[in-house]
Amino acid sequence: MADQKVNIDIRTRGAKKSKQDISGLSSSIGSLGRSALNAGAAYFGARGLIQGLMESTRLAGVQEQAEKSLEVALGKRSQALLDQASALQKVTTFGDEAIIGVQASLAAFLDSEEQIKLATEATLDLSVAMGMDLKSAGDLIAKTLGSSTNAMSRYGVEVKGAVGSTERIESLTNNVAKLFGGQAAAQAQTYAGSVQQLKNQLGDMGEQIGRIVIPVFEELAPHLRTAIDFWSKYLDVANNTEVQTTKY
DSSP: OHHHHHHHHHHHHHHHHHHHHHHHHHHHHHHHHHHHHHHHHHHHHHHHHHHHHHHHHHHHHHHHHHHHHHHHHHTSOOHHHHHHHHHHHHHSSSOHHHHHHHHHHHHTTOOOHHHHHHHHHHHHHHHHHHTOOHHHHHHHHHHHHHSSSOTTGGGTOOOOSOTTOHHHHHHHHHHHHHHHTTHHHHHTTSHHHHHHHHHHHHHHHHHHHHHHHHHHHHHHHHHHHHHHHHHHHHHHHHHTOOOOOOOO
16 A cells, blocks of 8 residues: 555656646747747848838939939930929829830930920820830830831821921821820729829839938948847857757
């Protein structure tokens, strides 16, 4: 009877110790899990912030480059053309930076802002009607205006007048308007068009954020690097720490 009592006591104490050890191991694993979650949240949060800032500065840079290209091609900064690009973005599916790029191409052959405006609208309509990218459409119109070759004859557009003349630009834009006028605006009325317009608006918001971020980014970057270094070291320690368990 005494031996049986001793055996029961030993098994009971052994069970309690095992339970305590398992409980301690579970607590350690839970703590490790929470640390991993915290580290993961910090990593993805920092990465998301950095990516957002970088994308905003990229968008602002693209816009700045487009405006600078137009300024160089025209020989001056034209607020009228920038305003047209902004207005056309609101009623078409094209972003204003792409429209400014077309204006810059046309400015190599046209000096008048009013003529550039007309040729820009014609380019947008031609692009949508023919299913070609905006740059290709702009190149066709620029080539037609800047040379004696009518690169648009294959699309049924007749052009008259000498190179660089008012007659030539009016002939081109009027005939494009007759054939394809309103195509760019109509495209924006579709569901896909409205989605694209929303993307363009979000892009504009990103540009505005980028303009704010760029001047202070150099001050912010060292702090971001410090945070990255901290979590990198933390994760390195965690990866090189052995978790030992006792086999029962």
